[in-house]
Amino acid sequence: MFDTLGALFLSLLLKKIGICNENSQLNIAKILLKHLLQINMNSIQIIDQKITDITKLENGEYSYRIKLNEESVGIGLYKCMSLVNHSCYNVTKSLFNGSELCLVSNCSFQNGDEITYNYGPHFKQAKKDERQQYLSDLYYFQCQCKACDQNWC
Numbered sequence: 695m696f697d698t699l700g701a702l703f704l705s706l707l708l709k710k711i712g713i714c715n716e717n718s719q720l721n722i723a724k725i726l727l728k729h730l731l732q733i734n735m736n737s738i739q740i741i742d743q744k745i746t747d748i749t750k751l752e753n754g755e756y757s758y759r760i761k762l763n764e765e766s767v768g769i770g771l772y773k774c775m776s777l778v779n780h781s782c783y784n785v786t787k788s789l790f791n792g793s794e795l796c797l798v799s800n801c802s803f804q805n806g807d808e809i810t811y812n813y814g815p816h817f818k819q820a821k822k823d824e825r826q827q828y829l830s831d832l833y834y835f836q837c838q839c840k841a842c843d844q845n846w847c
Contacts, residue, residue: 697734701727735833736776737769738788738795745791760789770795775811781839782825783846784812810839817841 705723708714714722742763749757772795778786786809789796803809814828822842829837841847 697727697730700730733769733771736771738772738775739766740768740770740790740793740795741765742767743790745789745796768793778809778811780813780829780833780835780837781808781810782812782815782817782822782837782841783839784810784816786811817846821847 701723704726705714705719708722709716709719742765744761745758746761747757747759751757770793775788775795775797778797785801785803785807786797786799788811789798797809797811799809813833815825817825820828822845826837826842829835
């Protein structure tokens with residue numbers, strides 16, 4: 695609802711200051727709404743963190759240290775991240791080095807395993823019905839991840 699009102703308000707403002715006219719206002723409102731929804735659905739909160747001491751191990755994996763400041767410095771839109779599905783049991787973690795996003799796995803993968811990312815509450819932090827409600831309200835989908843299908847917590 696906020697996105698629709700925001701797009702309407704911005705289109706009225708653009709009309710008032712003379713950037714668009716009556717004929718183009720509806721098209722501009724549609725474009726604004728599309729972009730506002732993309733931001734809402736695909737933005738990732740950027741946390742001030744530093745990845746340090748990156749070392750490649752003999753087995754080909756990497757070790758690293760993370761200096762956390764857990765302070766949000768903004769939001770970012772990352773095209774590739776919008777392709778990663780949600781799971782209440784995340785197998786990845788997002789790490790930031792400035793505004794650069796790195797998606798790091800928490801476990802080993804087999805060929806064909808899905809790489810997922812947690813959009814909201816982890817199954818250890820919230821009950822299934824709370825997680826489902828959060829994801830439905832914010833992202834408009836019913837989660838069917840392993841944690842939800844098997845009723846973890």
